[in-house]
Amino acid sequence: MSTHIAIIGAGLSGLTLALALHAQNIPCTLYEARSAPLNIGGAIMLSPNALRILDTLGVFARIKPDGYAFDTLYFRSQEDTPLDTFEFGSEAKYGFPGFRVYRHVLIRELSAMVAEAGVEIQYQKKFTRVLEESESGVTWEFDDGATASASCLVGADGIHSRVRGYLYPDLQPTFTHTMAVTAAVPTAQLKVPSDGSYGLPVTILNRTHGAFVIAPQQADGSEVLIGRQKRAAQLDREGWDRLINDKEWCIDFLRDSAEDFPPIVRNAVSEISTDKINLWPFYIVPKLESWASASARVVILGDAAHAIPPSAGQGINQGFEDVYTFALILARLNVNDQGEGALRRVLRGWQAGRQERIDQVMVLNAQIDRRRGPKVPGQEDEESKPFELEWLYKVDFEEMVDGWLANA
Numbered sequence: 001m002s003t004h005i006a007i008i009g010a011g012l013s014g015l016t017l018a019l020a021l022h023a024q025n026i027p028c029t030l031y032e033a034r035s036a037p038l039n040i041g042g043a044i045m046l047s048p049n050a051l052r053i054l055d056t057l058g059v060f061a062r063i064k065p066d067g068y069a070f071d072t073l074y075f076r077s078q079e080d081t082p083l084d085t086f087e088f089g090s091e092a093k094y095g096f097p098g099f100r101v102y103r104h105v106l107i108r109e110l111s112a113m114v115a116e117a118g119v120e121i122q123y124q125k126k127f128t129r130v131l132e133e134s135e136s137g138v139t140w141e142f143d144d145g146a147t148a149s150a151s152c153l154v155g156a157d158g159i160h161s162r163v164r165g166y167l168y169p170d171l172q173p174t175f176t177h178t179m180a181v182t183a184a185v186p187t188a189q190l191k192v193p194s195d196g197s198y199g200l201p202v203t204i205l206n207r208t209h210g211a212f213v214i215a216p217q218q219a220d221g222s223e224v225l226i227g228r229q230k231r232a233a234q235l236d237r238e239g240w241d242r243l244i245n246d247k248e249w250c251i252d253f254l255r256d257s258a259e260d261f262p263p264i265v266r267n268a269v270s271e272i273s274t275d276k277i278n279l280w281p282f283y284i285v286p287k288l289e290s291w292a293s294a295s296a297r298v299v300i301l302g303d304a305a306h307a308i309p310p311s312a313g314q315g316i317n318q319g320f321e322d323v324y325t326f327a328l329i330l331a332r333l334n335v336n337d338q339g340e341g342a343l344r345r346v347l348r349g350w351q352a353g354r355q356e357r358i359d360q361v362m363v364l365n366a367q368i369d370r371r372r373g374p375k376v377p378g379q380e381d382e383e384s385k386p387f388e389l390e391w392l393y394k395v396d397f398e399e400m401v402d403g404w405l406a407n408a
């Protein structure tokens, strides 16, 4: 197959896809609606499955100096007693730790690497609609009236994807009736021992007021994200924008009922500066039957295909798995082209394999939510066992892709 891939969206999925394709000698061009990639929501947590991919692409070495490495997430009661732990990484077991890094750092390094690879990014190019799709390619339009063509168009354009609108005109992301507000404060403000005896990152579970999260960031852990998650009524886009710009409302949200939490939480909310506040309404994309058009010339991935709840911290980590395995699949197809219908067939195998992992993450999300919610009598035993996470973190993606291809 002679291939030129057009990627709509230069967010984390799109930029990483460009690098993964370049590593396979597959030409591509990125088109981004904004004047710079979307930089939402402070720092993100990366787990070993994603770090393995970023390491292979040479990205991890470049972000490592700017992030905070850790292995375990701790859970404590409202009385501040230890309840549970969740492994987010382990160099010894999975080859990589858990890692928190500011999104703008990742975007900065990914953009620089894409430029070094000679891949073009066209900014202020907003995809609007597909004009024509055939067995050999696709033509589409931007909002400035310009058109372009490629052998394959990939929508990496996020949860509100316009490219997905071509495949599913009536689909809207679903609000989960939960939202979070986060801020960043100096770690010293927590007044916990600096010898590591109080395990961080920590989530304090309050039976009435829900969860309060405290997670170190910056390479030396000198800053922590503080965050609160609660049930919420749905708003429209303007409504959410109004809330996120109402910094006093966000601070009140973080401080609400702090007296019912242990001292670490009261200390965490004692001084909150308005410059690093974020608000995150949790929307999801329901499970889709297909991530590609009938001729497989239009494909979606990342949040566009499967925005998921954040319980296991796998949102963007699964996006990285999509893009890396997508590039491997295309490379195998180039080497081993089997004529008409081959692209359709291998992409079906790719989606089935990726969906299986997303489904497993959804099961894990539900297990985690159950553990953090009120206990059901009789379930205590099952729910205090450590999670088995090797399937998630210790993956040989090359072998996995070969398995999908063998069965396609």
Ligand SMILES: Cc1cc2nc3c(=O)[nH]c(=O)nc-3n(C[C@H](O)[C@H](O)[C@H](O)COP(=O)(O)OP(=O)(O)OC[C@H]3O[C@@H](n4cnc5c(N)ncnc54)[C@H](O)[C@@H]3O)c2cc1C
Residues within 6 Å of the ligand: 008, 009, 010, 011, 012, 013, 014, 031, 032, 033, 034, 036, 037, 038, 040, 041, 042, 043, 044, 045, 125, 126, 127, 128, 156, 157, 158, 159, 161, 162, 163, 278, 279, 280, 301, 302, 303, 304, 313, 314, 315, 316, 317, 319
């Ligand atoms: C506040 C917040 C905190 C989060 N924290 C975490 C976390 O800790 N861990 C985690 O795993 N996930 C986290 N997530 C989820 C994570 O951000 C997403 O999973 C991730 O951003 C998805 O990446 P993406 O590249 O698929 O989409 P996006 O990051 O949404 O990028 C899409 C890109 O496409 C561009 N675009 C959109 N429409 C068009 C168009 N029509 N034409 C051209 N370009 C277009 C956008 O401008 C953007 O640059 C968080 C989300 C939020 C909102």
